[in-house]
Amino acid sequence: MNAPQHASLIGQRIPKMDAPEKVAGKTRYIQDLNLPGQLYGLILRTERVHARIVSIDTSAAKALPGVRAVLTAADVPIHPIGVNKDNPPLKGDKVRCERDEVAAVAADSLEIAQAAIKLIKVEYEDLPPIFDPRDSIKDGAPVIHAAKPDNVAMAFDYAHGDVERGEAESDVVVEDEFTLHRVTHCCMGVSGVIADFEPVSGNLTLYSNTQVPFLHKREFAEVLGMDPSRIRIIQPPIGGGFGSKLDIYPFEPIAVYLAKATRRPVKLIFTREEEFIASPTRQPAIIRLRSGAKKDGTLTFRTVDVLLDNGGYTSWGATIPFVMMQTFSSLYRVPHCRYHTKAVYTNNPFAGSFRGYGNLQATFAIEQQMDKMADALGIEPYEFRLKNAQNAGEVTGQGMHFKTCGFQDCLETAAGRSGFVEKRKALGAAKGLSGVRRGVGMASMLHVGGGAKIYPSDGCGTILKLDDFGHVTIMTGASEIGQGSETVLAQLVCEELGVPMSAVTVVNNDTDITPWDVGVHASRTTFIAGNSAIGAARKAKDKILAAAATVSNMKAEEMDLKGGNIVRASDGEKVMPLAKMLRQLHFSDKAELVMTTNYYEPPSVHQDKGFKGDVSAAYAWATQVVEVEVDTDTGIVKLLKVWAAHDVGRVLNEMGIEGQIEGGIIMGQGYALCEDMPVVEGHLVNPAFRDYKLITAPEIPEMDISFIETMDGEGPQGAKGVGEAPSICMAAAVANAIENATGVRIASLPFTPERVYSALKGRPL
Amino acid sequence: MTAIERYLAPAGLDDALAALAGGNATILAGGTDLMPQINAGKVAFRPILLNIRRIPELRAVEVGQGRISIGALVTINELKDNPVIAKAVPLLAEAADHFASDQVRNMGTIGGNVANASPAGDTLVPLLVLDAEVELASATGRRSVPMAEFFTGPGRSVRRPDELITALSLPLPRLRTVSRFVKFGTRPALDISAVSIGFSATLDGGRLSDVRVAFGAVGPVPMRGRATEAVLEGAALDAAIIAKAAATAQGEVKPIDDLRASAWYRRELIHNLLGKVLSDVVSR
């Protein structure tokens, strides 16, 4: 009789472990959580965008029955948060944008809190505001933060090679200015926290939607002047993050202040309108890009000047120039590059981190110029890209080492499957500007795919245990924010231990239990947490097989774990059930449990002062081709089809990765075509889904997704991170497609019907 | 905060009219306009909240004496799916198909759409083109007001606070009537019109008569395009007439700049979309 064959789980279509509960409406989000004795917290935000606070009168609010605390800056320690430490959770001296928190209330009910907020009187003295980042750096501009009299929140300079030489060698030089708008994450799960402070023990439990629990804990301790070990963060299921939950925000310390003041748990959850007004956005950017190439199509140089609208305060998002820089220096072979970026203060809502982290903006500029240069050189844009695309083994001017590199495969696959070259030629040849026109456009991207070493450690810890019945519990530092990480971690562990998915529980939401992880960002979780989990599982397997060797006549290396059994590696013949072995270990003289720990630190390096170094353990690539229809009577751009080819290292969960790529494409589509947050004199004019246009089902295009499997040597089972990659190319590809359809190139986003129509009519935008 | 002092959900029209008589009741139909407006603080509840959804006669759809009467509580999805309406006034069914999403269409009513008096209300343009009359009732009597005289400004109409809209009454279109509705929004689903156009005419022997054109979201109230109608009345639709009508329409609308579109763009859309509508009529 043949031993049963156990197919590998890698590459299978595995539904997300949390899907059944979510679909059945059984998932308990933070909104569903209530603690005994809990109060409701609410924040009074300013209606001014730049003003001195003259006085705050809270007496009437305090007198309202059911109000348990009313706090202003005068009642709490002043400890600003954010990367620049420029954002006091409650504002005492002045307000700098429409989000600003001037007072907070805790009350027995939300209705009472709402009534109390209305009773607070604030007197302001307006200060001259700045709304355009270009005005921030003019001489004599009003100063937004006294500590930064030049209004520059952060500046970055990078160079490799000699751009003057590069320019001298160029046959074609193009220069453009690109303007990128403000959009936001639109997580279905809005921001919120429940702060539970136990006055006797001094312990603080935070029920939080954060995507970086361990960094959060550290920063909270700093802000609150607490011992970090007294802080426990529990994450209920998180309704989406996309980078929006990467920072600590004022509402979180405010909830703790309220809990401390009242000695009761305080729940503070945003309304949807508040989520629009007071949660972070993607950075609006003005990018001036100058690039050159030789007649034969070799790129010669890039010089880049970026101005970012930081808004009133500085979040982690102000560090997106790190990622933009990587794309400018290293997407294609660029022998000479010089890059300068300033993130400047304005009185607009402040920007934060958002999937892609600056790469959508940078790619929008570069990939439009690639088309422009190709046209100027008379080279087919696809050929031009292919000529400059890197291969495995290359090291870029910035020091990124592409150990595996599917860039050229991505280009060839996307172009081949879409018939890009012939289509572009045929569609571009049709002249005239009437009726409905079609066009195709291409764009490629480079993004970190093996973490990014920007903190002292880019690691993740795992604790793994097996019980007497062969059930595995994985305790991982990596948070699940809807991306499917818990499923992929379980899958990787099952693959090592030869147990079915049903035999695994993942614990990933409690800092008192799970080991440290730097957080969900930089597309790193599958790669870093995956390697960490595999390491823990291998240690467990070694232990189990070593024990099995003592009770069988085989060596440990001759055995394997499959189908819940210890088997002979050569033919899969069953040696003994895994659970039996575990019990023997436990209840024998040895009295041992199988429990292992592992901390994985990727072999990447910190960048030096000049921002050089191999910052990620692997790099992800993609090329996307889009086909659009432009109605020249209305300016409506319809996205018909997307061909996406992604170097993903290896497909682990086919269903999960498809979901990730489809979702990313749609997010990129929204960025390109309709999402927008017009801010007029510092005020967001559309804080509702009625007027903030997300893509709806009928607009979702047909998708043709190809996976390029480069089998990365460091990746878990060969995989790379792909979380951010799929949204990055879309806007650039759509811009190029509109140009192909109409002959008109639009350098500013989003491509709303009116903007496109105006551009077609040559009207200034 | 104004609190609701009484909530009433009468089953009879007379009870509802009596509750309204003092002019201090808020009428609730589907609530799809009312509730967002209350939540945004744009509207305050009056002391009485009057739910009219239990009044059967407000749901009736009746055809007789050359007219169709559509009860105020008929939902947008019923407009789309009711075979009597689809046969008698297909333009209304077409407009309903462009309206919001299924969830909103299941709740939102035609009476609410008219009473709300938004210049972007999607049934208003077809109702104007179809020469509808608004049937009003109060404790003191009944009256009908032609659509063209009903609206006085954004969110305002000649309806008195003690009056209820009971139905919309429309003459049945004549034979050989052609009608069209186009709504322009930035996306195909769930969008508020940036402009809309309704068109209806009798097409006989290649000539148009009884031409009615109306525009939505291009002025303080949904408007009839009288100048455009004059260009088209009695004309044979050729390229020159279409161009002239489109240009006339572009000139006669009075749009404003707002979040959804600039005035310039709205005029361009009216020009281009009316051209499309008329070309489409010719080609059928």
Ligand SMILES: Cc1cc2nc3c(=O)[nH]c(=O)nc-3n(C[C@H](O)[C@H](O)[C@H](O)COP(=O)(O)OP(=O)(O)OC[C@H]3O[C@@H](n4cnc5c(N)ncnc54)[C@H](O)[C@@H]3O)c2cc1C
């Ligand atoms: C997400 C969303 C999308 C939408 N999309 C569209 C769209 O595409 N097109 C569009 O035109 N509208 C749209 N609307 C607006 C709204 O759905 C419609 O105007 C709908 O027809 C209103 O009907 P209702 O029954 O819900 O009115 P309600 O909200 O119940 O009432 C609206 C107003 O009319 C009054 N009222 C209601 N019935 C009567 C009556 N019989 N007599 C006198 N007064 C009355 C109420 O007191 C209130 O002031 C949308 C709304 C939402 C929330």
